[in-house]
Amino acid sequence: MGNLTGGWRYKEPSTVEECDSTWGSDSESEEQEAAEDDSGISESVSPSETGRYAADPGDMSPQLTDSPESAPKIKRSFYAARDLYKYRHSYPNYKASHHPNEYRNLRFYLNKIPLVPDGIYVEEILTKWRGDYDKLEHNHTYIQWLFPLREQGLNFYAQELTQDEIKEFQSTREAKRRFLAAYSLMLDFYGIKLLDKSGNVARASNWQERFQHLNESQHNYLRITRILKSLGELGYEAFKAPLVRLLLEESLCHSTMPNMQHSALEYYVYTIRLPASRRRLLRFSRQHYRPAHAFLWGPPAKKRGAGGNGGGLGGSVGAGSSGIRAPAPTPEQQRKMEAVSSRSVGTRSPIQDLVAARAEGTECVSLGSNLTGLEGALIIAGAREGRNEYQDMVHL
Structure with a gap:
C-alpha cells in the first residue's frame, strides 16, 4: 500500500494461501490470457529447500496410505510457497549489490573466464562432461555457474545475476x-532429451538407468528447481512446462x-509464472495422484452456505483437494443405486463395485469424465433418477 512519504512497502x-495465486480466478477462459507480470526469479539454495532436503529427505515423497483415517497429516510447505512466490514476483524486497557489476555469469558463458574454484571453462564442460555422469553427479560447484540466479x-564464488546482466545475456547469441x-x-x-527449440522434451535412450538413479539421488531435485528458475530468468520461460509435465x-x-x-508438485509447478499453466499441470496431477484424497495443491474448497468452510491449500489431508468427501450412502440410497445400475441378475454393476470398494476401504476404480470413486457413482445414480442429491456436496 502506498503512502505519502515512503512509497510502496512490501508486505x-x-x-501458503497468500503465496499461491494459482487458483485466485479459476476460469477456463483464462487459459488464453497473456502472462501476467508474475515475473520473478531465482533460487540458489534458499532456506526453504535446503532445510527440507537436508533435514528429512523422506519428506520429498511422503508415504501416504489409501485410508484417509490412517494417512499422515502432511501440509504444504510455507517455506517453499514463500520462496517461489518471491521468485515469481521478482523478489519484491530485492536489494542490488553494492559491488561493481562484473557480468561474471555472462563472461563465463562467453568462455572468457573459468568457473571458480575449479578453474574450468564452460566449453570444456559442454564438450567433455557430456555422458560423464559420475562427474556431473559428484561435482557440486558447476551447477551455480551453468544456471545462475x-x-x-x-558455491559462494558464483556471482548472483542482476537485471542488467540478464538483459545483456538475453541479447547475446553466443551465451x-x-x-x-x-x-x-x-x-x-x-x-531426457530436448526435442526442439520450443522446449519440448521426451525420454532419452538412457532413460531407464537415469530415471532409476534420479529416483534415488534426491539432491538432484534441488538442482532441477534451480534449472527451472534459471530458464525463466534467461528468457526460456516456455521451456518449463514441458519439462515439468514430463516429470509429473x-x-x-x-x-x-x-x-x-512431492518435489514436482511443491516446487517445480510453482516455478511457472503463468497461473493458467500451473492450473493445467495441477488438474492433470489431480487426476493421477494417489491416494486422491491427499492431493494438497488445489483448487481450494468453495464456500458452501453461511456455515461453509472455505478451506485452503494447506488444509488437512483427509479433506482432499476439494475440501470435502461425499458421505457413505444410507441403506436406502444404496438399494436405489443397485436397482438403477444392475443390468443382469447375478452381475454386480460398476456402481455396486464402487460401493463395495468404499465399504472395504480400497481405492475406487475410475468412471471416466472426471467422475471418480464413490462420489462419481452417487452423482451418476442421482442423475439417472432425474436428480442429483449430492450436487451441492461434491465439488469435482
Whole structure:
C-alpha cells in the first residue's frame, strides 16, 4: 500500500494461501490470457529447500496410505510457497549489490573466464562432461555457474545475476547458444532429451538407468528447481512446462520416479509464472495422484452456505483437494443405486463395485469424465433418477 512519504512497502506473505495465486480466478477462459507480470526469479539454495532436503529427505515423497483415517497429516510447505512466490514476483524486497557489476555469469558463458574454484571453462564442460555422469553427479560447484540466479547458492564464488546482466545475456547469441547446450547436457544426465527449440522434451535412450538413479539421488531435485528458475530468468520461460509435465507423468502415471512426486508438485509447478499453466499441470496431477484424497495443491474448497468452510491449500489431508468427501450412502440410497445400475441378475454393476470398494476401504476404480470413486457413482445414480442429491456436496 502506498503512502505519502515512503512509497510502496512490501508486505511479506504469512500463509501458503497468500503465496499461491494459482487458483485466485479459476476460469477456463483464462487459459488464453497473456502472462501476467508474475515475473520473478531465482533460487540458489534458499532456506526453504535446503532445510527440507537436508533435514528429512523422506519428506520429498511422503508415504501416504489409501485410508484417509490412517494417512499422515502432511501440509504444504510455507517455506517453499514463500520462496517461489518471491521468485515469481521478482523478489519484491530485492536489494542490488553494492559491488561493481562484473557480468561474471555472462563472461563465463562467453568462455572468457573459468568457473571458480575449479578453474574450468564452460566449453570444456559442454564438450567433455557430456555422458560423464559420475562427474556431473559428484561435482557440486558447476551447477551455480551453468544456471545462475538472483540468489546466492552453495558455491559462494558464483556471482548472483542482476537485471542488467540478464538483459545483456538475453541479447547475446553466443551465451544463449551455450546456455541451451548446458540445459541439454543436464537433461541427458537425467535421461531426457530436448526435442526442439520450443522446449519440448521426451525420454532419452538412457532413460531407464537415469530415471532409476534420479529416483534415488534426491539432491538432484534441488538442482532441477534451480534449472527451472534459471530458464525463466534467461528468457526460456516456455521451456518449463514441458519439462515439468514430463516429470509429473513419470512420477505420477508411470511410477518411474515416485520419490519425485512431492518435489514436482511443491516446487517445480510453482516455478511457472503463468497461473493458467500451473492450473493445467495441477488438474492433470489431480487426476493421477494417489491416494486422491491427499492431493494438497488445489483448487481450494468453495464456500458452501453461511456455515461453509472455505478451506485452503494447506488444509488437512483427509479433506482432499476439494475440501470435502461425499458421505457413505444410507441403506436406502444404496438399494436405489443397485436397482438403477444392475443390468443382469447375478452381475454386480460398476456402481455396486464402487460401493463395495468404499465399504472395504480400497481405492475406487475410475468412471471416466472426471467422475471418480464413490462420489462419481452417487452423482451418476442421482442423475439417472432425474436428480442429483449430492450436487451441492461434491465439488469435482
